[in-house]
Each structure stands twice: as C-alpha cells, then as structure tokens.
Amino acid sequence: MNNQKSAIKYWAEDDRPREKFVQKGRASLSDAELIAIILGSGNREESAVELAQRILTNAKNNLVQLGKYSLTDLQQFKGVGEAKAIGISAALEIGRRRREQEHLDKKKITGSHDVFELLHGQLSDLNTEEFWIVALNRANKVLNKIKISSGGISGTVADTRIIFKEAIDHLASAVILVHNHPSGNLKPSQADISLTKKLSEAGKVMDIPILDHLIVAENSYFSFADEGLL
Numbered sequence: 001m002n003n004q005k006s007a008i009k010y011w012a013e014d015d016r017p018r019e020k021f022v023q024k025g026r027a028s029l030s031d032a033e034l035i036a037i038i039l040g041s042g043n044r045e046e047s048a049v050e051l052a053q054r055i056l057t058n059a060k061n062n063l064v065q066l067g068k069y070s071l072t073d074l075q076q077f078k079g080v081g082e083a084k085a086i087g088i089s090a091a092l093e094i095g096r097r098r099r100e101q102e103h104l105d106k107k108k109i110t111g112s113h114d115v116f117e118l119l120h121g122q123l124s125d126l127n128t129e130e131f132w133i134v135a136l137n138r139a140n141k142v143l144n145k146i147k148i149s150s151g152g153i154s155g156t157v158a159d160t161r162i163i164f165k166e167a168i169d170h171l172a173s174a175v176i177l178v179h180n181h182p183s184g185n186l187k188p189s190q191a192d193i194s195l196t197k198k199l200s201e202a203g204k205v206m207d208i209p210i211l212d213h214l215i216v217a218e219n220s221y222f223s224f225a226d227e228g229l230l
Contacts, residue, residue, distance in 0.1 A: 017049065031063060032056055038087045043079030051079050055088075064218050067092045067125035096121040109140045112223035115176050115214050119145060123180035123216045129156040131179040133163055135172035136211070143170050158195055160202055167208050175203065177213040186215055186222040188229075196224055 017033040026034075035052035036042075042051040055077055059066040066088075074085035099121045109115055119132060122145075130150045135143040146166045149157045156179065167175050177199065179192075188196075196213045203210040212225035224230040 031061070035088060035091075038091055039080070039084050041079070046079065051077065055080075063092065063095075064125050067096065068127055096125075107141045109134070109136060109142060109176070112212055112214060112221070112226050115178060115212065115223075116216065116221045118142065119178050119214075120216060120219075120221075123178070124218050126180055127182050129180055129182060131156050131158045131177070133166060134176040134178065135167055135170040136174045136176065137171075138173045140174070140211075143172055146170070158199075160199060163199065164202065164206055164208065167206075172208055174209050174211050176211050178216060179214075180216045182217075184217045186217050186220060188215055188222060188224070193229065196230060200230060 017029055017037045020033065021029055021037065029037075032049055032052040035055065036048035039048045039052060042048040046054065055074070056066065058077075059069065069089075071082065071085040071089060074080050074088055075082065080088075109118075115134060118134065122132070123130060128150060131148045132145055133148060134145050137143055148159070148162055148166065151157060158177075158179070163175070163177075177196065192213075192215065196210070199213075200210045210230065212223055212230060214224075215222040
C-alpha cells in the first residue's frame, strides 16, 4: 500500500495533480502540486504532494527561497535523488528565465522598478553577491545587461575601469549599477555609498552618467536615485 501511495496513478481522483492539471488548468494547482508533478512520486511515508509540501515548508513556502537550494540541499529530503533535484532546479530556472525574457522585451527603462524587474530574476535567489550594470542608449532603452563580478556572501569587486570599458564597448549613453545583498538587508553600506559616489564622478568625466544604483534583495530593492543619494 505504501508503494501505491507514492505513485500518482494510484491516488484518488481529486488528489492527482496531473489529472487536475488537465481538467482544471495549470493555474488551479498549488505550488506543492506543481512540484509533485516534477517529483512524480514520494517516499514510503509520504505521497509526492506531501513531500512537496514538506520541501516548501522548509523553504518557508517561498519559491525564491527554494531557488537558492543546491542539488545537495534538495537531496537531503527523503525520496529526492539527483534526478528529482535536477528536475526541481531546472523548473525554477525556466521560470526565472521566462520572467527575465518578459522584462527584456520591455526594453525601455522609465524608473527604478523597471531595473528591478529586469534583474530581479537574476539576482534575487543568489547566495553570493554579484555586481551588474545596465547599459542604456540615449532613449533609455536597454542595450545590454552585463555582469561585472561575483564574490562572496558579504561583497564583490566593482572595478571602475572594467565598468566603463563595458559601457564604452556597448556604446552606452548612460549606465545603471545593480548589485544584490544575499543577507536581505537593503540598507546600503558605507562602501556602497562611497563606490556609488566614485563611479558617479567618473561617469561625469567620461560623459556616461550613472543614472541609479539598485541594491536587490529577494522581492524588494533600494534605489539610490529614489532616495536622493545620487
């Protein structure tokens, strides 16, 4: 009976995520049911849905937090081997790329929220800091987004020469700075403030203005421009 409980095809009709998907549509499924479809089966004590619910509970029912889990983290749950862990990670990555593509299609930057939406999927679930720039043309349309560096939990290097070389190579008329805080703390450090001032002054000399600097942390952000710090 335990083996039957683990296989979706043996569940009661209302408990079958695949059948529910077909009959009622994908929007009708909970996050746990969607993950259960990826899992396919649970373990001797739990159905796939129950296992998915336990995984989500461990991630505080937050898909962004779940996206931070490594393959090793996922395999700590009984019933999740390498193949299932890869399946979950791949599904989350597809979702992240879809969101990223949707915002890339918008192209034009009209405010800090547009920048957040452009790079949120790239930065929100990282466990280490990364520093990016968004290169804009004269109409504030995105020419490209470029990763400058990646580092540790508490910092990364943002080299002035590399930043402006990338800006020049992409024929940028303006640049927006973006980096993440894995800790979730949105308050800029003194180093963040000093770096922003330094790059802003360099931008004036290069005639490539720094329009903003965003700090991203999961589902929120801090904008230097919005806060009058730039």
